Amino acid sequence: MSDTIMKDNSHPYVHGHSDRESERLHFQASKLAELLHDGTRYPPKSRVLEAACGVGAQTLILAQNSPGAEFLSVDISYGSLAQAKDRVLQEGITNVTFHQADVYDLPFKPETFDHIFICFLLEHLADPLLALISLKGILRPHGTITIIEGDHGSAFFHPDSPEAHRIIDCLVQLQRQGGGNALIGRELGHLMTDAGFTDVTVSPRQVYADQSRPESFDGVKKIFIAMVEGVCRQAIEEGLADKEMWEKGIRDLYRTTEQDGSFCYTFFKAVGRKE
Amino acid sequence: MSDTIMKDNSHPYVHGHSDRESERLHFQASKLAELLHDGTRYPPKSRVLEAACGVGAQTLILAQNSPGAEFLSVDISYGSLAQAKDRVLQEGITNVTFHQADVYDLPFKPETFDHIFICFLLEHLADPLLALISLKGILRPHGTITIIEGDHGSAFFHPDSPEAHRIIDCLVQLQRQGGGNALIGRELGHLMTDAGFTDVTVSPRQVYADQSRPESFDGVKKIFIAMVEGVCRQAIEEGLADKEMWEKGIRDLYRTTEQDGSFCYTFFKAVGRKE
Numbered sequence: 001m002s003d004t005i006m007k008d009n010s011h012p013y014v015h016g017h018s019d020r021e022s023e024r025l026h027f028q029a030s031k032l033a034e035l036l037h038d039g040t041r042y043p044p045k046s047r048v049l050e051a052a053c054g055v056g057a058q059t060l061i062l063a064q065n066s067p068g069a070e071f072l073s074v075d076i077s078y079g080s081l082a083q084a085k086d087r088v089l090q091e092g093i094t095n096v097t098f099h100q101a102d103v104y105d106l107p108f109k110p111e112t113f114d115h116i117f118i119c120f121l122l123e124h125l126a127d128p129l130l131a132l133i134s135l136k137g138i139l140r141p142h143g144t145i146t147i148i149e150g151d152h153g154s155a156f157f158h159p160d161s162p163e164a165h166r167i168i169d170c171l172v173q174l175q176r177q178g179g180g181n182a183l184i185g186r187e188l189g190h191l192m193t194d195a196g197f198t199d200v201t202v203s204p205r206q207v208y209a210d211q212s213r214p215e216s217f218d219g220v221k222k223i224f225i226a227m228v229e230g231v232c233r234q235a236i237e238e239g240l241a242d243k244e245m246w247e248k249g250i251r252d253l254y255r256t257t258e259q260d261g262s263f264c265y266t267f268f269k270a271v272g273r274k275e
Numbered sequence: 276m277s278d279t280i281m282k283d284n285s286h287p288y289v290h291g292h293s294d295r296e297s298e299r300l301h302f303q304a305s306k307l308a309e310l311l312h313d314g315t316r317y318p319p320k321s322r323v324l325e326a327a328c329g330v331g332a333q334t335l336i337l338a339q340n341s342p343g344a345e346f347l348s349v350d351i352s353y354g355s356l357a358q359a360k361d362r363v364l365q366e367g368i369t370n371v372t373f374h375q376a377d378v379y380d381l382p383f384k385p386e387t388f389d390h391i392f393i394c395f396l397l398e399h400l401a402d403p404l405l406a407l408i409s410l411k412g413i414l415r416p417h418g419t420i421t422i423i424e425g426d427h428g429s430a431f432f433h434p435d436s437p438e439a440h441r442i443i444d445c446l447v448q449l450q451r452q453g454g455g456n457a458l459i460g461r462e463l464g465h466l467m468t469d470a471g472f473t474d475v476t477v478s479p480r481q482v483y484a485d486q487s488r489p490e491s492f493d494g495v496k497k498i499f500i501a502m503v504e505g506v507c508r509q510a511i512e513e514g515l516a517d518k519e520m521w522e523k524g525i526r527d528l529y530r531t532t533e534q535d536g537s538f539c540y541t542f543f544k545a546v547g548r549k550e
Contacts, residue, residue, distance in 0.1 A: 153431050154539065158461045160428065186433045189485040190535035204483045204539060210464040212475055260465035264429065264479060266539065 013124060014175045015230050022055045022083060024230075028223045029057035035205050036119070036148050036267060037061050044068025046114040051103050051135060052076070052121035056084025058148075062117060063093045072113075074101040103131050111140040119148040122191070126179030132195035139274045145197060147270045151185030154206075154266035155224070157256040164256075167249030170235035171228055177238075185268035197272030209263040217257035224265060225253045288399060289450045290505050297330045297358060299505075303498045304332035310480050311394070311423050311542060312336050319343025321389040326378050326410060327351070327396040331359025337392060338368045347388075349376040378406050386415040394423040397466070401454030407470035414549045420472060422545045426460030429481075429541035430499070432531040439531075442524030445510035446503055452513075460543035472547030484538040492532035499540060500528045 015021050040062070042048050046069045053059045053073035063071055073096055075081050081098050088096050101107055103121065116135050122128040132145075139145060152172050157164070175182040184191075189202040209216035229250060235241045241249070256263045290296050315337070317323050321344045328334045328348035338346055348371055350356050356373050363371050376382055378396065391410050397403040407420075414420060427447050432439070450457040459466075464477040484491035504525060510516045516524070531538045 151431070153435065156426070156428050156461060158458075158465075160458060183433075183435060186431060186537045186539065187535075189487060189537055190433075193486070194535070200487055202483065202485060202487065202537075204481055206479055206481050206541065208477065208479045210477060211468070212464060212477065260462075260469070262461045262464055262477075264461065264541065266481065 014171070014178055014180065015227060017077070017079060020226075021230065024223065024226050025055055025057040026087075029061060031219045031223065032207070032267070033061045035207065036269060037065055038205075039203075039269075039271075040065065040117070040146055042066040042069035042115055045070065047072070047112070048115045048117060049074065049108075049113040049135075049138070050117045051106075051131075052118065053084050053098070054080045054120075056080075056087045058117075058119045059084055059088060059096055060091055060093065063088070063096050064091075067095060069095060069115075071096040072099060073097070074099045074103070074106070076100070076102050104134055106134060106138055108138045110137050111143075112138045114140055114143050116143070116145040118146070120150065122147065122188075123149050123175065123182055123184045124178070124180040128181070128184065128191055129194055132191060132197075136195055136197065136274055141274055143274050145192070145272050145274070147188055147192070148267060149185045149188060150182070150265070150267050152182040154185065155264065157253070157263040158261055159252070159255060161249070161252035161255070163245055163249040164252040167228055167235070167241060167246055167253075170240040170246075171231050173240055174231050174234055174238070185266060188268050188270035192270050192272040195272075196275075198275050200270060200272040202268055202270045205267045205269055207263075207265045207267070209257070210261070211259055217261075217263075220257050220263045221254065224263070225250065228253065289446070289453055289455065290502060292352070292354060295501075296505065299498065299501050300330055300332040301362075304336060306494045306498065307482070307542070308336045310482065311544060312340055314478075314544075314546075315340065315392070315421055317341040317344035317390055320345065322347070322387070323390045323392060324349065324383075324388040324410075324413070325392045326381075326406075327393065328359050328373070329355045329395075331355075331362045333392075333394045334359055334363060334371055335366055335368065338363070338371050339366075342370060344370060344390075346371040347374060348372070349374045349378070349381070351375070351377050379409060381409060381413055383413045385412050386418075387413045389415055389418050391418070391420040393421070395425065397422065397463075398424050398450065398457055398459045399453070399455045403456070403459065403466055404469055407466060407472075411470055411472065411549055416549055418549050420467070420547050420549070422463055422467070423542060424460045424463060425457070425540070425542050427457040429460065430539065432528075432538040433536055434527070434530060436524070436527035436530070438520055438524040439527040442503055442510070442516060442521055442528075445515040445521075446506050448515055449506050449509055449513070460541060463543050463545035467545050467547040470547075471550075473550050475545060475547040477543055477545045480542045480544055482538075482540045482542070484532070485536070486534055492536075492538075495532050495538045496529065499538070500525065500532075503528065
């Protein structure tokens with residue numbers, strides 16, 4: 001078990017592993033399923049690797065959208081894998097198997113998979129390019145890789161607020177301190193190309209929330225603001241923000257979800273092919 | 276002529292009226308025609324007001340996309356109107372007439388128009404809400420209004436650069452000093468609702484440029500960077516930037532259009548209806 005714990009901590013995950021975070025991830029996945037998974041369907045019998053499935057939030061959607069495909073979902077965390085397995089079982093999904101593995105050192109033979117899918121992984125890695133090159137090795141020729149990442153620098157809103165931008169930037173800085181990159185969405189294109197994939201296409205997928213779609217404000221609160229709130233203690237402890245500034249920033253973020261507010265955020269989806 | 280000159284200057288236009296700016300506007304309109312005009316087609320015989328047609332950059336596209344509709348394009352500037360007329364004549368377009376008028380004080384009877392179209396106008400006005408209310412008066416019941424605006428705070432790019440953001444912010448500040456709002460895109464939804472329009476829908480239309488579409492980088496240079504460059508002297512004269520910072524910012528903006536760069540910008544299109 002000590003090995004498990006070590007592995008659990010070997011890639012710092014800025015958002016933590018609380019039940020609340022797990023719920024946030026599932027809520028996010030279900031609300032954004034159409035936006036992010038549009039265009040991602042795998043043929044029957046194809047072998048698809050989902051690298052870093054976490055608590056299985058995207059796994060459910062992947063498996064349900066491509067019921068004939070065979071998914072192998074890996075994660076470094078035994079704890080997250082256990083949650084993912086439970087969830088998949090609850091939903092009666094049978095086309096996924098799980099495996100504990102480190103994305104930098106995957107225990108698969110070259111050219112094992114027809115397709116690879118990654119969501120919200122690269123942003124947490126110190127060397128995303130190395131991870132992509134490693135993944136390319138286990139992809140068969142002409143197989144595809146699909147990557148989805150956010151970009152916290154893409155957030156803008158009304159009313160605008162310097163404090164709100166500053167506390168979002170605290171999350172960006174904390175993620176950077178942990179070796180990650182919360183602005184990675186805008187870099188997917190060149191990372192895929194640098195890793196040697198071809199036919200790379202990047203499609204930004206923008207979320208827009210305003211009063212005409214009240215449920216969109218719910219998403220802003222429960223997905224984005226909740227994520228920022230999750231690093232409050234850490235940001236204050238590390239001196240990136242003081243309590244007053246933090247509270248003003250959070251208040252201003254909630255303010256964007258009132259009557260005359262608006263909120264924009266861009267996810268990026270990139271698809272490439274191995275030659 | 277003094278009256279003309281007075282009227283020409285009564286709403287400050289931060290981008291100026293040079294030939295270069297006119298060419299930039301036409302280039303922008305043609306490159307973004309599909310992105311921005313998608314969904315905008317008017318039925319034969321419908322009377323459409325284009326408020327603030329400027330040099331006719333959008334007029335050409337409007338008139339060509341809806342050849343049976345009858346456009347009345349107004350602008351406060353006689354100089355711009357003359358250019359717009361020339362351009363429309365050159366293209367052999369016959370379904371547009373032009374009229375000099377102030378958008379705050381339009382010389383039309385109530386309920387004159389079936390539809391109203393505005394592009395890149397509200398960002399320059401000190402009281403966009405008043406302008407919308409005034410426009411609503413001359414729209415017939417059940418008629419539609421379509422508004423397109425940019426939002427300079429939506430720009431993000433790789434490599435990121437504080438200096439690049441600061442010089443973009445100079446343009447935002449200069450526009451604010453002139454009474455305008457370069458961040459108005461994100462506000463279109465509530466402005467339309469506040470003006471009393473119903474069935475308001477806002478669709479953000481995001482431009483994404485990267486190496487997979489080299490012509491997209493051309494657009495970034497000739498539309499966005501050229502626009503920022505256009506206020507260089509004014510920004511430095513007013514002490515918003517020093518020469519060194521400005522040059523670094525411009526270099527960094529061009530840097531985003533190199534091999535591994537990327538650039539995002541969001542336009543907003545809002546459509547509403549008069550009850």
